[in-house]
Amino acid sequence: MRTDPSVLHVDLDAFFAAVEQRDKPSLRGKPVVVGGIGLRGVVSTASYEARKYGVRSAMSTAEARSRCPHAAYLGPRFEVYRVVSRAVMAQMRALSPLVEPLSLDEAFVDLAAAGLSNLTVDDVEAISNDLKAAIKEATGGLTASVGAGTSKLIAKIASDLDKPDGVVVVPAGTEAEFLAPMQVTVIPGVGPATAQRLSMAGVRTVGDLQQLNEDELVRQVGSAHGSSLYRLATASDDRPVVSDRETKSISIEDTFETDIIDRSLLAAIGDRMAYRVSERLQKAQLSGRTVTVKTRMHDFTTHTRSSTLAGPTDDPRVIARVAKRLLEDSDVSGGIRLLGVGVSSLADWIQDDLFTESEHEDAPVEVIELPERPRDRLVGYYPGQDVVHTQHGEGWVWGSGRGRVTVRFETAQTPAGPVRTFAITDPELAKLALSGDPSGGEDDKSAETGQDGPND
Numbered sequence: 001m002r003t004d005p006s007v008l009h010v011d012l013d014a015f016f017a018a019v020e021q022r023d024k025p026s027l028r029g030k031p032v033v034v035g036g037i038g039l040r041g042v043v044s045t046a047s048y049e050a051r052k053y054g055v056r057s058a059m060s061t062a063e064a065r066s067r068c069p070h071a072a073y074l075g076p077r078f079e080v081y082r083v084v085s086r087a088v089m090a091q092m093r094a095l096s097p098l099v100e101p102l103s104l105d106e107a108f109v110d111l112a113a114a115g116l117s118n119l120t121v122d123d124v125e126a127i128s129n130d131l132k133a134a135i136k137e138a139t140g141g142l143t144a145s146v147g148a149g150t151s152k153l154i155a156k157i158a159s160d161l162d163k164p165d166g167v168v169v170v171p172a173g174t175e176a177e178f179l180a181p182m183q184v185t186v187i188p189g190v191g192p193a194t195a196q197r198l199s200m201a202g203v204r205t206v207g208d209l210q211q212l213n214e215d216e217l218v219r220q221v222g223s224a225h226g227s228s229l230y231r232l233a234t235a236s237d238d239r240p241v242v243s244d245r246e247t248k249s250i251s252i253e254d255t256f257e258t259d260i261i262d263r264s265l266l267a268a269i270g271d272r273m274a275y276r277v278s279e280r281l282q283k284a285q286l287s288g289r290t291v292t293v294k295t296r297m298h299d300f301t302t303h304t305r306s307s308t309l310a311g312p313t314d315d316p317r318v319i320a321r322v323a324k325r326l327l328e329d330s331d332v333s334g335g336i337r338l339l340g341v342g343v344s345s346l347a348d349w350i351q352d353d354l355f356t357e358s359e360h361e362d363a364p365v366e367v368i369e370l371p372e373r374p375r376d377r378l379v380g381y382y383p384g385q386d387v388v389h390t391q392h393g394e395g396w397v398w399g400s401g402r403g404r405v406t407v408r409f410e411t412a413q414t415p416a417g418p419v420r421t422f423a424i425t426d427p428e429l430a431k432l433a434l435s436g437d438p439s440g441g442e443d444d445k446s447a448e449t450g451q452d453g454p455n456d
Contacts, residue, residue, distance in 0.1 A: 001150055004174055005169050006116065006122075006124070006150070007122075007148070009148075011146075011160070012142060013164035016044055016081060017046060019033060024408070025412070025416045031050035031053065032049070033045075033047070034074050034075075035061055035453055041062075043060070045190045050064075053068035054067045061302070074126055077385070084142070084164035088144075091131065091134045091274060095127070096109050097113055097114065098241050106159075108156075108241045121307045124169045125167055141374070143164050146166075148168070148169040148170065150235075153239075154235060155390045157179070157186055157202030158178075166301070178235075179235060179450070182206050184204060184208070187189075187224065187232050188232065207232040214226065216228075247346035249342050250277055250344075252280075253273075255296075261332050261334075261336070270327050271323075273339070274320035277342065278314055287347055288312050288323075288343035288346045290309070291323055293323050293326040293340065294342070295332075295336050296338035296339075297335070298334045307322050308345065312346070320342060352360055379407045383397055383399055384396055385406055385431060392409045394411050394432070403425075406419060
């Protein structure tokens with residue numbers, strides 16, 4: 001265990017929404033919700049103005065609209081977020097060579113790796129405030145909250161206590177006291193089921209948890225989980241900051257606007273996902289042995305089925321074939337609202353003889369025409385998307401429908417601008433490249449960033 005609070009956890013405040021407010025002057029100080037904007041959309045990030053109305057991440061967009069109907073509901077611009085994230089990570093790496101990104105908007109920073117030792121609370125607060133100022137300048141005004149402690153556990157919990165734009169440093173030697181009054185759910189791995197079991201045993205806070213010995217905790221929640229909880233409850237966390245987080249899986253999933261019971265349609269969608277996963281594997285120069293199919297039923301019950309191959313592959317036909325077999329084992333009678341296909345157990349080499357050549361070479365690929373989805377009819381325009389008009393300049397899509405698109409012409413460098421409506425086929429109006437994928441429907445779940453796109 002460290003003897004000074006030299007681990008930082010840096011967490012950008014309402015990251016996606018903050019970027020949108022930065023780039024859209026008319027939205028500054030107003031409720032903004034970023035995520036899927038379709039019937040089955042899910043909130044990815046809500047600005048602090050929207051959170052006052054009870055809107056939060058992972059809430060359905062429909063519920064968010066009922067709570068805060070006057071908010072701006074925008075589709076995500078992942079390419080823009082990635083550019084901003086790289087600028088933030090560069091500021092952290094300028095401080096220390098050891099930075100562990102957790103997602104686009106958060107990372108651990110190891111100050112000890114920068115040669116800093118015997119740090120006092122005042123030292124760490126000063127370093128944290130300097131880093132926050134550097135991030136704000138590099139990103140055009142975004143704020144971050146920083147937690148610092150002797151371990152990852154303490155730093156991550158601390159960063160959430162003074163949001164937004166805060167700094168919390170936990171002095172060495174006070175970790176158990178710091179955790180004691182908090183609810184047990186603050187400990188990683190304590191979800192609703194574990195919390196309920198602990199509550200039945202009279203354990204509601206971390207302080208209650210600290211009163212149990214390891215044997216008692218193991219009896220309550222099992223051996224592996226109990227031992228881990230015992231260590232974390234007493235802040236015994238010696239996990240190192242690791243600069244390179246290995247990609248564990250690459251997958252794609254889609255939430256449908258209506259539940260699907262047609263097996264041929266599900267098979268066609270699964271094939272399309274398998275090919276998309278294969279493209280991403282090949283782009284990353286990776287292959288994988290385990291193919292997984294994820295289904296979420298009409299009643300929100302989620303199932304995953306996996307099959308492990310003899311060797312790794314990136315071949316879309318192999319992935320599609322295995323995914324199809326796994327999907328055939330699923331009960332679709334009640335309807336499926338979400339389907340996902342993924343590959344894990346990754347390697348940087350490929351096994352060429354998973355199937356015989358005769359089976360592999362000329363295998364016909366069945367093409368099934370997929371039904372048109374509403375967002376396909378919108379020619380890619382979605383609320384929040386960056387566009388440019390030859391006469392009016394750059395702006396963003398305010399809304400689209402009935403063959404028209406409404407644009408507010410403003411950028412991060414201009415004041416709130418005018419609103420104009422055009423035909424959706426207007427040749428003078430075009431999308432800007434950095435807007436990213438307009439659908440928000442098929443999500444890249446690569447663990448490269450850990451960031452999940454919203455379902456639309």
